[in-house]
Amino acid sequence: MGTTQMLELIDDYVDHLRFVLGRSEATIRGYRSDLRAFAHSRPSLEAMSLEDCRDALGEAVEAGASRATLARRTAALKGFSAWLFAQGYLSSDVAARLQAPKVGKHLPKVLNEHTAAEVVHKELDEDASPAQQAEVLRDLAILELLYATGMRVAELVALDIADLDPATRIAKVTGKGNKQRMVPFGTQAAAALKAWLEHGRGHFAGNASGNALFLGVRGGRLNVRQVRRLVQAQGDRAGVEGLGPHALRHSAATHLLDHGADLRVVQELLGHSSLQTTQIYTHVSTQRLQEAFKQAHPRA
Structure with missing residues (x-):
């Protein structure tokens, strides 16, 4: 499964959020953006594992993502994983144990x-x-x-x-x-x-x-x-x-x-x-x- 198919699944999941769960448009826009970014760097379901989800969040931490952004990305990945499992695309809910990384309010790590x-x-x-x-x-x-x-x-x-x-x-x-x-x-x-x-x-x-x-x-x-x-x-x-x-x-x-x-x-x-x-x-x-x-x- 390539990037195109992953993006199609994300669109289907977005429809689920909108028409079945009734999520707000702001939430839907955020989830779609997060999941499409994930799909471009990890373009197949085979690359969607708990480790991959943690790596994606780790990259966001290194890039200086806020607590709110990390929380939303975690929720997006967990929701998408649960939906893929329920639809039979995944053999298990790989992101069920995913937790947002803790990010303190501090200046970036700088080496001397x-x-x-x-x-x-x-x-x-x-x-x-x-x-x-x-x-x-x-x-x-x-x-x-x-x-x-x-x-x-x-x-x-x-x-x-x-x-x-x-x-x-x-x-x-x-x-x-x-x-x-x-x-x-x-x-x-x-x-x-x-x-x-x-x-x-x-x-x-x-x-x-x-x-x-x-x-x-x-x-x-x-x-x-x-x-x-x-x-x-x-x-x-x-x-x-x-x-x-x-x-x-x-x-x-x-x-x-x-x-x-x-x-x-x-x-x-x-x-x-x-x-x-x-x-x-x-x-x-x-x-x-x-x-x-x-x-x-x-x-x-």
Whole structure:
């Protein structure tokens, strides 16, 4: 079952909400939006499991979703799962035990520069097999690019080779609303990308079609979940529990401001439509300044 069929089932479920359960139009619009987003990233019923639902909510948490949004998305997934089970499309109600993640009112997780450097570092074992070395080269390129650009993980996995301009060190990124922006990256990310493209990618390409920048071991385009697992593993290694790709985005933005970048430049780099969204990072930088002052000043 592909995306089209999933979307048809969602439309049928929306009709159930409207004509059988009598839900409000506002609720129906929210549920339809949430379920269609889920279907685009997980386009088949085979990909609808409790783990997949939890992953989708986890991605929403990393993206800064509010408590209300998380509660609605949880309700949408639980209701859709129960309806699919009742209609015979699922053998069990996979989302019955799903609970909305707890999200406190706090500033985004930001790594200090030393920890960020540890997270984006992986050792290349010269005794490893060529395929294992290729995987390390790919992971290094992913980590460096995420931290260098602050791009969203979905934007990263959507990149094609042609979206990179090695000469100018610019990546053409397609963000929310299919809006494109040009994002620069530094020398370390450029070196990691060069190594991956010249010495790593060929080990995974095989008979794969397409020009995806980052490939999985079977030659297909790498997906969001695989990148999330990579970043979490790197966080665990660096002693940062529960690290996600969005934390690298937060860290990149904060470190740019710490070193004097203009707020509107950071807005453009991150692809924020509103400057107000970017301003949260000024609060993060102020908080870090206050912490440093308290630790270092004799009269703090």
